[in-house]
Amino acid sequence: MEIKKVGVVGCGLMGHGIVQVAAQAGMDVVAVEAEQGFLDKGLGRIEKSVKKLAAKAVEKGKATEEQANANAAATLGRIHGSLDKADLADCDLIVEAIVEDLDVKKALFAELGGLAKPGAIFASNTSSFPVIEMAEASGRPERFVGLHFFNPVQLMRLVEVVRTEKTDDEVFAAARAFGEAVGKKPVACKDTPGFVVNRLLVPYMVQSLQMLERGDATADDIDAAMQFGCGYPMGPITLTDYVGLDTTLSILEGWVERYPNEPAFAIPECLRQKVAEGKLGRKSGEGFYKWEGDKRA
Ligand code: CAA
Numbered sequence: 276m277e278i279k280k281v282g283v284v285g286c287g288l289m290g291h292g293i294v295q296v297a298a299q300a301g302m303d304v305v306a307v308e309a310e311q312g313f314l315d316k317g318l319g320r321i322e323k324s325v326k327k328l329a330a331k332a333v334e335k336g337k338a339t340e341e342q343a344n345a346n347a348a349a350t351l352g353r354i355h356g357s358l359d360k361a362d363l364a365d366c367d368l369i370v371e372a373i374v375e376d377l378d379v380k381k382a383l384f385a386e387l388g389g390l391a392k393p394g395a396i397f398a399s400n401t402s403s404f405p406v407i408e409m410a411e412a413s414g415r416p417e418r419f420v421g422l423h424f425f426n427p428v429q430l431m432r433l434v435e436v437v438r439t440e441k442t443d444d445e446v447f448a449a450a451r452a453f454g455e456a457v458g459k460k461p462v463a464c465k466d467t468p469g470f471v472v473n474r475l476l477v478p479y480m481v482q483s484l485q486m487l488e489r490g491d492a493t494a495d496d497i498d499a500a501m502q503f504g505c506g507y508p509m510g511p512i513t514l515t516d517y518v519g520l521d522t523t524l525s526i527l528e529g530w531v532e533r534y535p536n537e538p539a540f541a542i543p544e545c546l547r548q549k550v551a552e553g554k555l556g557r558k559s560g561e562g563f564y565k566w567e568g569d570k571r572a
Pocket residue numbers: 324325327328401402424425426427428429430431472473476508509514518570
């Protein structure tokens with residue numbers, strides 16, 4: 276079951292990175308967005324990132340300038356942007372990376388089930404929802420996995436490959452092989468809330484926000500504590516901004532509704548407030564911190 280052509284639905288924070296790593300691995304990729312503006316933004320980010328990585332390859336002596344530029348052009352040439360889901364019909368794998376809303380994701384997979392070729396594999400990049408519910412909505416649960424990438428996809432080495440009780444063995448193996456082909460370390464997970472990473476990481480982010488609310492320490496000091504005390508590349512509050520406050524809130528709302536008695540799942544009031552104010556973190560330019568592009572101001 277070779278994957279040569281990949282479709283990615285959603286070209287936001289995560290989707291653009293998934294498009295890029297698949298194209299870098301030599302696959303043809305169709306990137307589908309809901310609106311032209313979002314598509315242009317996603318493709319623009321890919322171009323910037325591909326060029327940055329090409330410059331780094333030259334800097335490190337891994338390629339000549341000519342080779343690096345040719346590779347970058349070839350990567351970009353394999354990407355086809357579209358607003359029409361019908362363009363996904365002949366993809367071997369379709370990865371969904373749209374907003375973290377289960378009803379919206381289920382509606383999308385019901386539509387994809389009606390238009391993708393029979394052998395296609397479906398995957399969701401959901402952070403928190405039960406994969407089986409989207410699998411059932413697609414009408415092809417045996418051909419469905421979770422492929423959970425990490426932000427920024429271009430740099431983070433992990434992909435969680437989530438199998439439900441209905442996933443075919445050969446589909447799981449093909450999804451795992453795809454993860455390896457795009458340069459990631461795949462780990463196998465059952466269809467549990469948050470899989471491995473988010474089950475550990477999101478409660479940690481919640482604890483940091485509750486600490487901030489209680490006034491135990493400032494945001495800067497909480498972040499510095501984890502950065503310099505534990506060697507984390509960024510502290511938990513910067514990380515929450517980096518992930519997106521809307522996405523973090525959606526993850527928690529889904530969990531609190533499904534598992535009301537799990538104390539690790541709670542929604543800090545400051546998170547709700549920031550989202551209500553439209554402060555979504557890095558993607559909107561402000562969250563708990565102010566951002567200039569991809570960097571904290
Ligand atoms: N493409 C290409 N290059 C990129 C890039 C991208 N998308 N993003 C960053 N870079 C480059 C930067 O330009 C920079 O290059 P130079 O060295 O030439 O300046 C280099 O990578 C390092 O970046 P920064 O200087 O901005 O900062 P950094 O050293 O802190 O590294 C980081 C950035 C790799 C993101 C690091 O901070 C990190 O690992 N942070 C933690 C990220 C993390 O935990 N992610 C998981 C989030 S949870 C999740 O994803 C799951 C979920 O469902 C919510």
